[in-house]
Amino acid sequence: MSDSSQSMGAKPFRYVGTHRRTREDPRFVTGRGRYAADVHLPGMKHVALVASPYPSARIVSIDARAALALPGVVAVVAGAELAQYTDFLYVGVDAPGVKRYPLAVDVVRYAGEWVAAVVADSRALAEDAAELVDVTYDPLPFVIDPEVAVTTEAPRVHATYPSNILYQRKFVWGAVDEAFEAAPHQLECRVRWGRSSTVPIETFAVLAQWSPGTEVLDIWASIQMPKFPDQTARALRLPGNAVRVHFDVDVGGSYGVKRGIKHTVLVGYLARKLGMPVRLIEDRLENMRGGDMQGPDRIFDVALAFDERGVVRAMRIRALDDVGAYAGRSPLQLGKPVGAICGPYRIPCVEYEPCSVMTNKTPQEAVRGFGQAPTNYAIETAMDRMARQLGIDRIEIRRRNLIGRDEFPYLIPSGTYYDSGDYEAVLDKALAHAGHEELVRRRDQARADGRLAGIGVATCLEPSGGNSSFEVLFNPKNETTTWMEASLVRVDLSGSITAVMNTSTSGQGHETLVSTVVGEVLEREPALIRVVHADSLNALPSNSPVGSRMAIMLGGAAAGAARRIRANLMAIAAHNLGCPVEELEYVGGDVRVAADGSRCLTWDQLVEIAHRKFHRMPAGLEPGLQASFVWEVPTGGGLPTADGRIQMYPCHSFETHVVYLEIDRDTGKPTIQRYVCGHDCGVMISPDIVHGMTFGGIAHGIGAALYEKFAFSEDGQLLAGTFMDYLIPSAHEVPSMSITDHCTPSPLTTFGQKGSGEAGYLGGPAAIASAINDALAPLSTSIDELPMTHEALWVRARRAPSATGHPEPR
Template structure:
């Protein structure tokens, strides 16, 4: 083995080691810079006029009184916006369904923005907004997605007579014959009600149009692919006139910070009225008018299986209530196709998705991009099969797992899972939970009348993100790339700075990049700066969605670092008069295989590159810098006509075992323990990974037990504040025990996979299974989320001979 090869097997020095994230310093100081912390001269503020009706024609808007308020410079209505901007991008082909920042002609949900008031002060803007007089003619509304699908339903968009925005049935494999050949089948309906990840920072944006430079500067609380592109398109300006500043801390996002309508609105105002404009949602606007709700689905599921527990085929139909404007949200029925059989060897699948509009707030991408609801349906099906056969939830899963030797494994929908060891991970979870003992204890406690439930759910977390659901749901959109990039430079003093091209919302990207650079370049992590650039000075980026940054930003960072090292080796080779193949890095010194006296240090090479150019190889650029744009691994291929697709590159896996107790008097679901085994390949920073997993579970607990944007019969959202939209606190989220497993991905620079979404994908399924396990003695089941105390009490009451609770 050469010394160079020895270097390659050296264990990681930085990767996977406990090392506090670098971002934490500014956050504990309270010196993070969120969009509302940014102020500028002559900054104006926008306040919004919302619709009180779920569906109504706008007869007239009288802005005169508002305009008379001193300090108000403009009142903008939907008509102004329609005349001057293009509709906001939606990802389906849906003629007649136009989405603008402000409603024009009619309002389609309660809370939809009708007008915006611009004033020198937010108080003035809010006061004046109350003086805008809008005359409405109420129209019948449609709220139930199944009713909305019928032929005689009221159309939400009168130029698109059907409320069905997209519908497609995929069949992968011999579904009908697999059903016919199976011993038995189950069939059920389950419901994932409308919730969202609701960050504590609402969405906010500042825009400023510079007429002389022809640039629209944007600062926003944003996490969104193609944000600058969509701003430019809507405002009808060239893309290189939009400069999004990414050095803005985002106060939580989890997918939803996609305020394109807000940005286009204030961008238009800035350009039209020549002032910088800030729009910060208040909580009510965020909950009701922001178009940032999450999936709202009805699942009809059938599974066919043999007596021994082998699941052969799956049929799933999902109806998703998109709210008034579909935007990007129907694509959330596409992503689950990449993990449609979960962790199981199911031979064939029929999957139908239906996207329906109703008179409700619009949806947007939410953590997991639709996979959390789908995994809830899959895992519920697995438990039901087990129950019908009298098998344990562990037996059924082990019986059907894809085995370690099967990888790479292609599922019926055409996606290949890269790697995994599902039995090993589940076994670790069982060991952590002391499962056998736990079952015995449960049996004992049940005899005493306690309602204890032990849930099991597993989850495949697709990571990497290639957005192939875009062409899958809309063949006119033939986008097949989803790159990420990193720029690295070594300055005159030998210090390293990397530049990335998106904003972070707590995922720790600076730590990720600094850790990988420290590893690749063998320098101290805390000597490295990682800065956020802007959309004009950056390379291609698709933002931190889809659990993708460890994979693609990590890969791009490694790629850029290796180019730096290559260049430095070439400079050293030239100066040491040795072929590059004979040179290797020893720490931060380049040494020579066949001559131990020949070496050049990092600082000496830096000096040659930056100062003593006469020592550089001929034709080489001065300085030491590199760029790397990484196409997502396995990207670049369109879906097949029958809808087979390599959805994402990397597949993480986790197994959750929550232990719950139901309170027979109050119906409250309380956690006694929560165990997780998790495999996301090589871990870059263990603190960040742990936070992602546990934080995802907290969101899952919210979805499973507490959070719902509920509506009344008039289409009024009745959970509009944190008093009625319930966010789990320290009292609802239990202590969580985690054990790690590592199956490296063969597709990434260090074997890393994604980890941002798995906790949220597993937890609702596991918790519902736990509650239903607790209800076994009552011979009843709950098949919707959130499960409220009322639901639990009602099941107990009915079991005792009652009919229902009023």
């Protein structure tokens, strides 16, 4: 259910915010999508990988003779060759010596790391041959525990780098020590976010073809990644204009992880070397073990200083993140939370110490929220602890700390302005929608009947817009402050509208987004507007759909281009009607004299003039009818201050989750019985898409909170490398959910929209953890590690209730 009152000023929207059929879903639900695996080229070869069985070892020798002897096997390539002919992959922080190539060079650094690539006529044949590649290893010491990895005695993951710590800095924003000394109350807690990720149905897929005639490398890949063509060209030592990425393939889910740069560089190299089209479609085993797609794995130490009313005066957060064996962009996932480090709360000073450490595990990749969901979980847990310590209701304690609706724009200690919000209104809506009072009665009755029941509440921020200034914050050698997005809109001779976007789409509904905003501005039916993806050689600049940015950035770019078209139409009409623009009105694509509606030029007439009748065009106007618009992210362009303050993302959506669950005392099994999310992402361009993404985000959050973990054994082996052990919640485990919307428009964006691509996930795990710990509270116990497994819950549920039925003060 959404508010129907969405509008900018007095004029209601025609299409924005309405419930309309999406542009892209019909082809997906009827099986007519076109994914990277659907692209077939004549003579195409297939890749399978040889993976390391050791978490750390020197590669002594690779004998591929038996594999190459198999009929149909084209080549076997190992890391040494790639190190010679390609450049190492991008590293997000200043860590010289931490080099990654698509295949291990000399040394393997995690079990499952790709050691050799086998190219053959079919994937099955490539797998047969991969089994015949004989690799001799000399095992080396390894480190799995991140708290051991930070010590000086730990085996180093990269011998060429002085330690395992990729990045560490203590930020102090304000008089934190003084606030802690002066505060009447304090608490400290440690929480752990388990190594989970997003696991799209489609694994990473890439196909590359080198054309010697044109000297262009064509790439079809299931990507969601900023600067992917540029990074691919650099690693392959090709000029940027020799790589053409086809952004028009559908992507079967990503939620952050579809980066695939190592896969693409490998396949691009092979295609060029062999002069044949080559494709790699990871199987699930390769994906989960060697696909470099695992998510944040963090230990948080949080301390709060607060007064007797539960008003927070200062916070300290230390976050140790285990990024696995290589760097990539993963250390930066500790950087984005700088932009919402105090959550939705009025916390005047904060100390934040992120530490990114390498271990001999599968590397980390970007996951939905880019590190914000774990941080939100840590902050929310501390807020709940404070409530318990003071004996104040968890909701009341949030009310006392939430930033007020009249305090925006609100500057947080780490340098970001929150654009707008009405947090308490969203909290109230969610509580009302969930029937909170009734839930309390239900919980208390369940407890009286001897059951374990709990209510969870979380109030969390969703930063959006993708002003990725964590790059400059975490790497002084990087001065990237440009995070633009662009669109081109064209009206053809028939009067049909085509809008061009300049990146791939991985399920966010960009065709609906762009057609809706272009239709809104030009007042033309969105269902008739075609949206296409440029390839990277004819694309305008883009930074891809990361950081919940496309509603803001692509929506703004498409609207900007459409506004230019509209202005051109007005200029043509003014010239032909002999009337100043100010006296004209634009109605549904026609332009008429405001005072005399009979003097009018229709859409078709205006288009015809633009395309065919140069003699009727005003001086200085380009013939044809097209316009592009490129814009920098709002609030972007800044560099950090010396103490590390910087504006991070421009817009700040907000979500409140209310959860009711019960835990079976005898088995530890949790059952979520009520789930409500109150959500404010400003003006929703397509409410159905926003709701769909939010439902998916909540389901993902349920997985992170209760089920999903890439567990490793002490000897460095991935224990959860298939869906038998990496447990994604199914329709049986995900309950019926309900969303209640609120709209606080952003003052920074075209229609007042904010981002929502990470909605649901950013507050879900915190709320579920809150509910679990509420259920355990009568037993005076708690659990501070995700996922909260059945067994961990059972261990705690066995405790006898305390005499009072209430938790003892800690």
